[in-house]
Amino acid sequence: MSVKSNSPRWKWPVSTFVLGWAVAICMVWWSMTAYSFQIDAEHRPIDAWPQEADLTLAPDRPTVLLFLHPRCPCSVASLTELEQAIAATPAELRPSVLVIATVPEQYDAKWTDTKTIAQSESLPGASVLFDVGGRESQKFGAASSGHVMAFAPSGDLLYSGGVTQSRGHEGINLGRVSLTEALAGNHAEPEEAATLPVFGCRLCLPDETCPIEGSGNSVSSSVLHMSPR
Known part of the structure; x- marks a missing residue:
């Protein structure tokens, strides 16, 4: 059957x-x-340019800082979105841009010759600085790659957070729009500056194991040094 x-x-x-x-x-x-949507590290909030910072605040226009992990593939999207935000800003209001790339105390070309660094160096009007040991990034409370901060010439914080919708995702998003509005002067009072989450790898910071760490024997004698063009 x-x-x-x-x-x-x-x-x-x-x-x-x-x-x-x-x-x-x-x-x-x-x-x-x-x-x-994973957040690898929580940043320490600030509301103004740190007095102990060794970076230079532009006196006549906003200053934008982008904190990067040179080997974080997700941060390529952050660079693309930052470029879009700057391009959407009127020429007379475009900011001074500093890309702060954190590297370990001992590092080699695996940290400095990356796609992320190459794209950073091609960002119009930007200067790329290597933050050895992450000491300068720590002063600003940054913890994740792709963290963007915008400051007024007075040092007041205008924007802090990511510029991507999620990790490695390109396209119009609230972070990019908020940054563009802040640079154009369409922002709230400094104490109400927009703050959004950052989706990226944990930065190389003092007293922490550097993610995606590689070995090398090149040691810088200064905390910050500029990337050669």
Whole structure:
């Protein structure tokens, strides 16, 4: 006697397979989504340019700082979005831009010759500085790659946060729009400066193990030095 294809003994294995496949798809989707919005480190909030900073605040226009981990692939999107924000700013209001790339105390070309650094050096009007040991980044409270800060000539904070919708994601987003508005003068009072999350790798900071760390024997005698063009 033959078993019909719609017999209950066939339905259970098929149902179990379909359910297992659906669960697997959901787990993969959840894993990818969770990573996209993962925040590796929390920054320390500030409301003004640190007095102990060794960087130079522009006296006649806003100053924008972008803190980077040179080996963070997600930060390529942050650079693209920052360039878009600056391009959308009227020429007379465009800021002084400093890209602060944190590197370990001992580092080599694996840290300085990266796609992220190359794109940083091609950013119009920007200067790239290597922050050895992350000491300068720590003064500003930055903790994640892709963190953008904008300051008025007075030193008041205008914007702090990321400029991407999620990790490594390019496209119009609230961070980029908020930064553009801040640079154009369409921002709230300094104490109400927009602050948004940053999606990127943890920066190389003092007293911490540097993520994606590589070995090298090149040691800088200064805390900051400019990338050669």
